[in-house]
Amino acid sequence: MTGRMVNISKKWGFHGVEALKDASPGYKMVMGFFVLLTLAGLAVGLHALFVGYHHVYGVTRQISWGIMISAYIFCVVTSTGLCIVSSIGHVFGGEAFMPIAKRAVFMSIIFMFGGFCIIFFDIENPFRMAIWNVFSPNFASNMWWMGTLYGAYLVFMVIEYYFLLDQNHTLSRLMGFFGLVVGIAAHSNLGAVFGMLHGRPFWYGPYLPIYFIFSAAMSGGCAILFFTTLGWKINPEIMNQRMERAVKAVTQITIFLISVIIFFTIWKILTGMVSEGKQLVLMSLLTGSYAVNFWVFEIFLGMFLPLYLLIRSKGNNFNLILWATGLMMIGIFFMRYDIVVPGQMESVYHSLGVVEEANLLTYTPTFHEIMGSLFGIGFIGLAYFAGEKMLNGHQLEEHEIVPEGGYICPGCGAIHFMEEGETEEDAMKRHHRIW
Amino acid sequence: MKFPKINLDKLKNEGTGSVTAQERRKFLKLGLTVAGVYAGGKILSLTSAISTVHASGGGADFIKKYPYNPHYSMIIRQSLCIDCEKCVDACNSTNQVPEPNYRTRILTKKYTGKLDKQVEFIPVLCNQCNNAPCVRACPTRATYKDPVTGIVRMESKKCIGCKTCMLACPYDARYFSVERRAVDKCDFCWEKRLSKGEKQTGCSAACPTGSRTFGNLTDPENIVYKLIHQLEEQVWVIRPADDTKPNVFYMKGNMRSVENILNEQKFKYFDPNIKS
Structure with missing residues (x-):
């Protein structure tokens, strides 16, 4: 019985609560900070x-939707994005993306829970x-x-994560596929x-459902890079050749996706400028009260700085990638805020030309709203730092311990077992269902 | 193919006597539809109001095509509103709507350089849309279109408080009521008055000038029916582009033309039987 328990925890790369106790004082302080933030929130x-x-x-x-809805959207966008980008590897068989799958799916689940934490305190009942x-569904x-x-x-992501831990790549792939389809459907909804x-011309149209998917993919790439390079800072051992190749691949796709979002943003502005309903709100983003949000955070921190830094990093300079994506996460939060709040600034009666609604409406987040949002963010931070230690940096097993007949998969980094008369390559193809 | 030669100059003028009133009326309607009439900041003709708002034609089919019976609706005669706010007070006390919430309010529109007036008051409330965006947006069907009266009502116990309906509403008619722990809105006083046999809403009963006129759109004898089914005075709805098919109509409503409408005075130049 005991032996089996040990085996499973080993197979899953589970280091247990002991790992937290062994952590350095600095690490404990960081975790303590997130514990306090979560509790305070x-x-x-x-x-x-x-x-x-x-x-x-x-x-x-x-x-009626403020910073908490923005933070919720930030969380679920990132969650969906982590699912989308990681699926390139473990669902569609892009070998280079395979090593990031475990951390990405774990963080995807955590971000989803973080989002639910925030929405719990926003929804009235x-x-x-x-x-x-x-x-009573509608x-x-x-x-x-x-x-x-x-x-x-x-549900799909949790099951997928279980099978990823269990190294059942067939079922994890199937669940990953369902998770991806349902996730994209949910997110475009x-x-x-x-x-x-x-009644809201700034939002109305097919733009947002499409934009949300691409924006999610960008956030996902950013989050994978951020959490992987941060994991490397915590434990440099997680970086090996396969992981380096994965980081490079994700960097490339993130650069591409940032360019796509720049393209989306340009056309949002240009088309909006000729629309009576959108122009007023757009002008407040470009030159009005949301100009700092838009230019400094959304455009500079969210797009141009990470684009420049990621290109400079060549996918090899992890410190640079960490800075680029860390700042980009902040920028992406403002990107969400700049969709949610400005969309409501123009009163529905503004176009009637009445005195009461002549000016744009204003909204300032309160202490309670900010703390409610930080409840979710704190939980995500706490779960991440706990996960890095308890799940051994999302590696499957210590690489030295390769059981007999097993080998380290060049794709996903997990330990696979060859069947009789099989080469390593055949075994990998069998595990990952690559034809 | 040969075309017969017509010498237009030598043709005799038939005059307008041979054109039936119906023809004229059709022609006038067509003109209004094509040209549109500038009213309340929106270009919308009466015919377009009736045909786009309710997607029905004229005559007897018109009544059949109203989806509800009684089809409650309100017509607001904008020129008669004096901003006394008696309607707002009546609404708040009838439906127990404490400050700072409101189910209805009166907006002010100011003009400069106009000879007749400098200010106009526009009462607004829930439009009880036939194609209600709030009903579509609600995830739990907590808000619904009453199948009999067409009033958009709330089933408070089902409201999860996501506030999507408040953003979906293009008339700012919804608010979160802490007392009811649900989003709340105007129900044409269904709960407090109409369901108890009264014929008027709180606001329309309190209106001292008759600016707010409430009635049944399916009853040809009803004042609301008469005010809407006429060509003389422009009728419009707020935010027609949102395609919500509202049941609150607006008109300027100056006294003389409304009197003509209600007394069913036929315009003699439309009546072929009256020879002048």
């Missing part, structure tokens, strides 16, 4: 729940959602599809939650 969130959101949140009747989502509602599909997505609101 939880406490403030519960306080808001207790006194009533309307007393402590900055959202209003007309701007979260407990009713569980009941009426099932008993199949015409994007919100219903988004919630339901994200639920299914999370999130775009459609905004894109199908007639």
Whole structure:
């Protein structure tokens, strides 16, 4: 019995809580910080729940989605993106992408939970959602599809992660495929939650569902690079030739995806400038109260600086990649905020030319909203740092310990076993179903 | 192929006497549709209001094509509103809507360089749209179109508070009610008045000038029916481009023309039987 337990934990690369105890004091301090952040966020969130959101949140009747929805979107976009980019490897058989799969799927699940933490404190009656989502579904509602599909997505990702740990590549691949399909459906529905609101010209149209998918892929590439290079800082041993090749491949695809998003952004601005409904909001992004958000964070930190730094890094300079993607994560958060809040700034009665709605509406996040968002972010940070230690840097096993008949897969870095008369290459193809 | 030669100069003028009233009416409608009439900042003709808002033609089919019976709707005669806010107070007390929330409000539009007036008041409320964006957006069907009356109502216990409906509404008609722990909205006073047999909403009963007129659009004897099914006065809806098919209509509503409409005075130049 005991032997089997040890075997499974070894097979899964599970180092247990012991690994946390052995961590350096600095590491413990970082983890302590995230523990405090999560607890503080939880406490403030519960306080808001207790006194009533309307007393402590900055959202209003007309701007009813604020920083918490932006943070939720940031989390689920990143989660979907991690799934999309990692699927290139373990679903579609792109060998270079295989080594990142375990960390990416783990973080994808964590980001999803982080998003749920935030939305819990934003939705007024979260407990009713569980009941009426099932008993009174509205199949015409994007919100219903988004919630339901994200639920299914999370289930698929958890099962996929289990099979990844268990090195059952056939089933992990199948689950990964379902997860990807459902994830993309869920995520484009999130775009459609905004894109199908007639009364909001800044959002309305097919742009957002499409943009959200590409934007997610970009965020996913960024997040994989950030968390892998950060993992390398924590434990340089995780970097081996296969991982280096994977980081290089992800860097290349991220550079491509940033370019795609730049292209999307240019056309959003150019087409919006000739639209009566969008122009006012766009001008506030370009020259008005959201200009710093837009130019400094979204454009500079989110796109141009990482584009330049990633190209400079050539995919080899991990320090540079860490800085580029770390700053890019901040930029991406503002990218989400710049979709959610400005879209509501123009009152629905503005076009009527009435005195009451002559000016753009304003919104400032409150302390409670920021802390509620940090609850999710803190949880993600905590889970990441715990995961790096407890899951041994997402390596499968110590590389020295290769059991008899096994070998280290050049694709995914896991230990595979050859069948009789099989070469290593054949075994890898069999494991990963590559024809 | 040969074309007969027609000498237009030598043809005799038939005059307008031989054109039936129906023909004239059709022609006028066509003109209004094609040209549109500038009203309230939106180009929208009456015919386009009726045909695009309810996608139905004229005459008896018109009544059949209203999807609800009674089809409650409101017509707001903008020129009569004096911004006394009695409607807002009546609404708040009838439906227990505490500050700072509101189900209806009055917007102010100011003009410069106009000879007749400098200010106009526009009462706004839930438009009880036939194609309601809030109903489509709600994930749990907590908000729904009443199959009998067409009123957009709330089933508060199902509301999860995601606030998508508040953003979906192009009329800013929804708000989160802490007291009900659900999003709340105007229900044409269904719960407090109409379901108890009253014929008027709180706001329309409180309106001292008749600016807010509430009624049944399927009843040809009803004032709302008469005010909407006429050509003399321009009728429009707010934000027609959102294609919500609203049931709150707007008109300038100056007293003389409305009197003509309600007294069913026929315009003699349209009546072929009256020879002048």
